[in-house]
Amino acid sequence: MLLNKRAERLFVWIFFPLALLMPMFLEQNEYYVNKLTTIMILSIFVMSLDYLVGKCGLITLGHAMFYGLGGYIFVMIAPEYEAVNFWIYTFYICAISATVAFVIGFLVLRTNGIYMIMITLAFAQMTFYYFSDSIDFGGTDGVFVYVKPETSIFGLSLFDLDNPTHFYYLCLFSLFNTLLFFKVLIRSRFGRLVDAIHENPGRTVALGYNIFIYRLVSYVVASALGAYAGYLFTLQYGFVNPSMLSWTTSGTALVMSILGGMGSIYGAILGTLVYEGLHYSLEHLTEHWLLFMGGLIILMVMVFKKGIAGFLEDLLEKRDGK
Amino acid sequence: MSNLLEVKSLHSLYGESHVLHGVSFSLDSGQALSLMGRNGMGKTTTLKSILGLVTPRSGTVSFKGENITNLATWQRMKRDIAYVPEGRGMFHNLTVKEHLQVAARANNQGEKIWDYDRVLDTFPRLKERLSNLGTQLSGGEQQMLAIGRALVTNPELLILDEATEGLAPLIRKEIWEVIRTIKESGISTIIVDKNIQVLQKLCDRHVVLVKGKVVMNLDAEQLQSNLAQVEGYLGV
Amino acid sequence: AEQDPIKVGVMLPFSGVYGGLGEATRNGLKMALQEHAADLQGRKIEFIEMDTEAKPSRAPEIANSLLNKSHADFIIGPVHSGVAMGMIKVLKDKDTIMIIPNAGVNAATGPLCAPNIFRTSFSAWQPSYPMGKVALEQGFKKVVTLSWNYGFGQESLDAFEESFTSGGGEIVKKMLVPFPKTEFQSYLSEIGSIQPDAVFVFFAGGGAVKFVKDYDAMGLKGKIPLLGAGFLTEGTLEAQGDSAEGILTTLHYADPLKNEENQTFRRGYADKFGKPSDLYAVQGYDTGLMIASAVKALNGDISDQKALIHALENTKVKSPRGDFTFSKAHNPIQNIYLRRVENGENQVVKLAASALEDPARGCSM
Amino acid sequence: MDSTLFIVQLINGLQYGLLLFLIASGLTLVFGVMGILNLAHGSMFMVGAYLAWYFVQQTGSFAFSAVISAVIALLIGFLVERTLIRQLYRRNHLDQVLLTIGMIFVFNALQGLLWGNDPLGVDVPQALSASIPLAGIIEYPVYRIFVAVFCVVVAGVMYYVISKTRLGMLIRAGESNREMVECLGIDISRLYTIVFAIGVMLSAVAGVVAAPISSIVPGMGEHILITCFVVVVIGGMGSIKGAFIGALMVGLVDTFASVLVPELSSMMIYIFMAFILLLKPQGLFSS
């Protein structure tokens, strides 16, 4: 079974159909469609991080580097005034960031634990400063992207990225595929090794596996997906800024993923939804939203021992037990 | 002889799995008690329940007539109990010397029978390794250190969980020798070990556990006469 | 439609480093609109306030919410230049008016200028450019420039350099400090060993406090004159204490300006909010004035965007900083004052440039 | 660079390094030695600076402010450990990340509420406000020298306590195996409360001491936080000596980078850290 927890099935079965129908209710209000799109994009990003941190045990504080790179690579390689193809650029961006991840992974994966957190942070900070110091890319002010790619495959144009609803569906579709991809990956034999390496790396070496390679592959895959999310984010508003690469972006994603339930993958969506939802509603309620946000986060750490996903799982299990 | 430790109908669980089903026994001061049973019968769990490392769902533990069931682990240990855990419980960031220094203290009577030097005299091997970290020792050395660390607290009750595991025969003998001396100096012990011959000679009481229940609780003579049955329980 | 309130979206930082600026701007804005309630032709104002947290990556989303969810008629913001870029991306040529009450990024009224984008503050170029001439007048030949390495800072240094070198001055060294680092010892030591005629800096907020105090502590104060874009001594003088005495800065405003608008404004602000007003309050205030006068000019009917833009373009703002008008690129054409810190206040020395217009390079409007 | 300037920059670097150590000292204790990932460390630094400002405003005495701020920080640390951190020892390190990020939010919000968002400054205490001439026209403030000395003292005391005393051994042992420490009859949770509170106090004291030579602004804690982690990690977890040397190295690298390779100076400490960790994946002095 692909979705092996009840809570997980329940969530997927409720979330995706609902998300599919959502734009119908929001038609008159483009803002909400855009907001939800941003949440989907963030969820993809958080999910790729969740896989790395929760599943592979590779804690990184530099994941935003790839999120930002997704945007900046597009700025670098896209011609300024020509139409480009979305799918081809998706491929380019994933391939280039995967290559970057391969090189960096080669270096950072030699360390572990807190040292790995710090060395990933170091690389992210270097990229951050590279872009915020560089005049060509607008420095701290960021740059605009003037092209919106067209989306035809073999001459068949399915949707229009300028249309927020279409873009929404593209992001939802991407999110669903990301979830599916990770779920299949985790269930696969490769996934078995990911689990094994996470739990006991030393033992896995003794069984004859070159764990470095498996980690590297995971790192590359997750980084490419993180870059894809950044690419989508850039396309949404056509704006790239170094703050996409900052450590606080990584930190916030980490918070969302922990909140959702580390390693549960679908928890990434939960965490992002809850965090963004709280942020949104508190911000509209009170000027002192920061205080309440902080308080609620603290409360949630105390209550949800294994994140929201874990909490739901326990809840359902308990009900089943009785 | 007064009653030192009394365990009454302990029930302990790990999550949902019920491991101890009403374990009771008692130990007089100065006595040595052996806790026997096959793997997974609940010996370690019994010890941990006595020490408060596992919180029993019900049952009481009394030490010197005082009910200690609701005390924190450290409060129980302060009453001069020492523990050599299964798996040795080394500190990976302390040296051998520091292991002993950090644990050393006089007991509640103010006695300091076991101190740093005496431990090193007993285990000369450790003397050569003073600056090694706890986890940079061989298995046996770790075991010696764990025992030494328990001894320097000058306990009244010493609890040993498989303390001779991984020791060379010669050292093993020494350890038994040490335990005998300890016992003779009036310290009580609870020993979990698989060497029934030794236990037979050393211990005054023998408790056999099967699936979390005490199936036999014998004194030395009774063990003699029921040896076959006990061995049956242990699968010897 | 005329009875509906006018919706004013406010996109300012209310928390964090820039929180103070956001608050002052908002206060000024509200004060102006209250004072001129009569000009609004009976229309009420509805404020929708959003905290940008000074995070550029959130800017498009918030701007989007004000545009598409709240359907704001005016969107006021931001403080931070990066945020401004994100906002402009969303709001450029849209059916709303964006008025920037602070962010100085040149591009906003340069290459990115648009009919619906206005600025009531300044371009980064404006306050610093006149300082070049001032430095030359003072007889400085060799100057070291220093700023945080970010857009606004670099643009300020460039503007200074432009006028200073064209008048024959020489920049002996340009130092860029990584943002937001505030450990200045090594830079100050180097300045001490170069011993230039003067130092021109751009810093604001906490960095300005720290820099000025360190400059003094390293013994440079009084030996090498310190020049700066006015932000160096705005809202920071109290924290800087004696260390700030004697610093020369150029800016489009000074608290002690003698004109009447300024006097009443300052009194009114202090009464209303219980604390002294500042530059940012003035900029917010002027934004409010501008809205009020346009609404008045149109008799309350702001539904025609072309007309509204036209009205705004032709507004002459009677500002506490002195009257100003708008350039083609929608940036203020305003006076720049030379100020010297004396007894903890930015005393006006003279007019450094009158009715200075930003060159609006790259704007094709 | 001529030789006097070189020496001056060397002094700057060392002095900055010492200051960094002081700021990182609380983190070294709480994170390096006790193993609690406290991201709110920077917030406590900020709180210390704001408290110092507040009490100097109220009383005019820097020394008094320092003491009272330290006491308040101690109490905060005590409360936070008792009510929050304590729940998390048995849980994942990442839960500590979440918790302490929540705490950062709360502290930032409170700072805004209590003290507003304008930049503030504390004057150098009168007794230490002199400067001594150094080279050319450059003078060196006595207060910075005082700070440097103070840092060395803090470093010395910390080193002694952690590596030589029984208390230090217990703290280290607790990081390795809490249960076993308890089995030695030690009330580990009380010990950890105290040590955590002291760690928090150190962070706040660093804020107090740094207040006169830094600007007190919202978010000052987050800016310094990452640098503190860099310091602790370069030195190697759990090593006071490492943190000390790490701090000095970071101070020197940062200072000289800003003079010699200004284009790279923003990245230099990260390049340096990456370099160290690639050579020694466990930091310089890891046990």
Add this chain to the structure above:
Amino acid sequence: MENNVILETEGLCKYWGGLKALDDLSLAFHDNQLHGIVGPNGAGKSTLLNMLCGHYKPTSGKILHRGESISSIKPYEFARRGIGRSFQKTNIYSNSTCLENCSVAVQRLMGGSFNFFRSRYSQKMLDEIATQALEKVGLGQRRDHIASQISYGEQRQLEIAMVLATSPEVLLLDEPMAGMGHEESQLIIDLLSRLKKEYCIVLVEHDMDAIFELSDQLTVMVDGQHLVTGSVDEVRDDPRVKEAYLGQGDEVY
């Protein structure tokens, strides 16, 4: 005996700082034999085993596998050459079931570890081999239990099952019987006496009954140095061995 030498050490040394944990050791391990290694605590037995499986790098000296020097290959390549080991300190995947523990081991031989899409549960054969390994050590009934929830002794059994599941040709066992009950020990002894007909086994153990019963060759080490190698009887009666390791008289004091 004319069994092939599979694994060999030549002048192997391991120094920890100034400490010579292993000093100039030359030994040969043969196919289809069980080679016992005993010695006082700290003699360097675990160190030796750790080097034979690539966990530590020798300070000097060589390790030969079928005549080929393998001192400098990567740790995981040792296992791929068929050198499997169990750990002295239990080292398993404690949050997984016993079956899963062994499946990881089996999967290396079956391949597919880079297959992203094929379900790990889809291959019956893999499960079967893993189950067989569990049954061999007598853990058949614990197949679906989570490893952390079985008793210490059982975990030790699992440890061996995992090595077996990798189908090694050399088995390096470090105190596999430590902490096991009598019955389980006996089970392992029986198991090993069967296995040694097919494998080259190196056994470090302090349980003398087991060692004497099982060993074809017995090496005694003291303080990192080789003391004597020979058949059980030769070694048992060697006075040096008695003095250094066994002590006089019986096992029971």
